[in-house]
Structure formats: C-alpha cells, structure tokens
Amino acid sequence: MSEAAEAREAFAAWVEEAEEAGRVFGQVLLKATEPGRYALRHVEDAGASRLRLHEDPRRAREISKTTETGEYRPLKSSPNLRRGWELRVDGVVDLSIAMNYLYPAGVVHWHLYRESRLELTSYRENAARQSGIYKRVQRLSDEGVQDTARACCEDAVCLKKTLWDVDEDTPLEMERGEGEIPCPEPCSVFVSLARRVRLFEREKKRDLDAIGLSPSEKDDLAALVETAATGHLEFVREAEFEKPLNERRMRYRRLTLVPKLRPEA
Numbered sequence: 715m716s717e718a719a720e721a722r723e724a725f726a727a728w729v730e731e732a733e734e735a736g737r738v739f740g741q742v743l744l745k746a747t748e749p750g751r752y753a754l755r756h757v758e759d760a761g762a763s764r765l766r767l768h769e770d771p772r773r774a775r776e777i778s779k780t781t782e783t784g785e786y787r788p789l790k791s792s793p794n795l796r797r798g799w800e801l802r803v804d805g806v807v808d809l810s811i812a813m814n815y816l817y818p819a820g821v822v823h824w825h826l827y828r829e830s831r832l833e834l835t836s837y838r839e840n841a842a843r844q845s846g847i848y849k850r851v852q853r854l855s856d857e858g859v860q861d862t863a864r865a866c867c868e869d870a871v872c873l874k875k876t877l878w879d880v881d882e883d884t885p886l887e888m889e890r891g892e893g894e895i896p897c898p899e900p901c902s903v904f905v906s907l908a909r910r911v912r913l914f915e916r917e918k919k920r921d922l923d924a925i926g927l928s929p930s931e932k933d934d935l936a937a938l939v940e941t942a943a944t945g946h947l948e949f950v951r952e953a954e955f956e957k958p959l960n961e962r963r964m965r966y967r968r969l970t971l972v973p974k975l976r977p978e979a
C-alpha cells in the first residue's frame with residue numbers, strides 16, 4: 715500500500731473510532747455517520763442545524779479558499795476557516811480528497827508523525843535552500859528566528875504543531891501548539907515574514923533615532939495610532955508583511971518593540 719493510501723486508511727479509522735463524539739482536525743469536526751460515510755463541518759458549527767450541504771469532496775477547495783469576509787487564505791492552517799457548510803462524503807478516498815483541500819498534506823503528516831516517521835527540516839536547513847530575494851533569510855539571527863516563530867506559528871495564528879527547530883542544537887522556545895496537524899518545516903508564509911524581520915534587524919543596526927526606535931517601528935506606531943483614531947482598526951491581508959497593520963507583524967512588534975517602550979515591564 716502506498717504512503718498516501720496507508721495514511722487515509724489510518725485517518726478514517728481514527729475518525730470512526732471516535733464514534734458519536736467525532737474528531738477535531740484543525741477547525742474541522744469529522745464524524746463517521748455510518749461505516750464508510752463521513753460528515754465534516756466547522757467545529758464551531760457542531761450544534762448548528764442550517765448548514766449548506768455539499769456532497770462533492772472537491773467543494774472543500776472553495777470552502778478553504780477564502781475567509782468569512784471573502785479574503786484569500788494563503789495559509790490553510792490559519793484559524794480563519796469559514797463556517798456555515800457541511801460536507802458529506804462516501805469512502806476514504808473522498809474523505810482524503812476533502813481533507814487535502816482543507817489542510818494540504820495534513821493527513822499524511824499526521825500519519826507519519828504518529829508512526830514517528832515524519833522527517834523534520836530545521837530553519838537553517840530550509841534557509842540554506844532559499845534563493846533570490848529570500849536568500850537574505852540565511853542571515854536572520856537565532857533571536858530573530860525565535861521571535862518570528864512566536865509571531866507566526868502559535869495557535870492564535872496557525873493551528874499546526876510546530877515541530878522544527880532553529881537548528882539541531884537550538885530548539886524553538888515557544889508554545890508549539892495543541893492541535894493534531896504537525897508542521898515539519900518552515901512554510902512559505904513563515905519565510906516571507908522571516909525576510910521582513912531580517913530587514914528590520916538590518917535597519918536596527920544602522921538607523922536608530924535618539925530614543926532607540928527604527929524607521930519601520932515609528933511607521934508602525936504612526937499607522938496604528940492613525941487607524942485606531944478612525945475607530946475602525948482592521949488588519950491588512952494575512953501575508954502582507956510589508957504593511958504596518960499586519961497581524962503577525964504586530965505580534966512581532968509586541969515581542970520586540972513593547973519591551974523597548976516599557977522596559978520596566
């Protein structure tokens with residue numbers, strides 16, 4: 715049996731074993747309604763009765779593509795899966811097709827991790843493979859990697875369990891996540907934020923003002939105050955790290971800028 719076939723059989727058996735309670739994978743609640751038939755919905759719709767019903771597992775692609783407000787989801791493991799749907803699928807192949815759209819590679823990684831066969835790639839190994847405009851992430855400091863991981867990978871912004879480390883001697887120091895979906899390697903969203911953080915690191919060395927703030931820190935503070943003053947504080951898109959009001963960028967600032975502003979705390 716191929717790796718993928720083994721994984722989908724193990725996953726279906728895991729769902730069936732849970733009987734009426736079902737299983738939660740990311741934000742999806744899965745139940746076996748009868749042997750070989752599965753029902754999937756958003757976990758927060760567990761008790762909902764008026765959901766839009768679909769029977770084609772490929773509808774999961776559309777469901778996972780955009781948020782409730784219609785924004786593209788670059789990271790399928792972000793906790794922003796839209797609600798209001800139920801998928802009923804027949805057989806383990808259709809179950810695995812649906813899950814692959816909702817959480818790409820999630821089921822195979824879940825299976826390999828349970829069998830202690832999931833291969834991990836550290837940040838430094840991943841960075842060594844980057845080229846072009848991403849090559850600069852190779853020079854991100856260990857501290858920068860740690861702060862980027864806390865800003866980008868904790869459960870508040872990604873439901874995967876972060877398994878990789880900075881390198882083989884330097885573990886990540888963060889809440890690695892409670893969920894079922896393992897993350898074996900830094901993803902493209904992480905690398906993109908790491909690139910931005912590397913730019914911040916370079917800027918810090920050369921451009922600090924009299925009170926120790928860098929130009930981008932001042933830009934972020936100004937954008938935050940100006941937007942808050944309108945009464946409508948909204949984040950920009952998930953992977954737009956070049957813009958000040960990005961949630962992960964703000965999480966990074968909480969780790970690195972707030973201690974500068976309030977050193978006594």
Ligand code: SF4
Binds near residue numbers: 873874875876902904
């Ligand atoms: S690298 Fe971080 S943000 Fe990306 S999938 Fe893994 S845990 Fe999530």
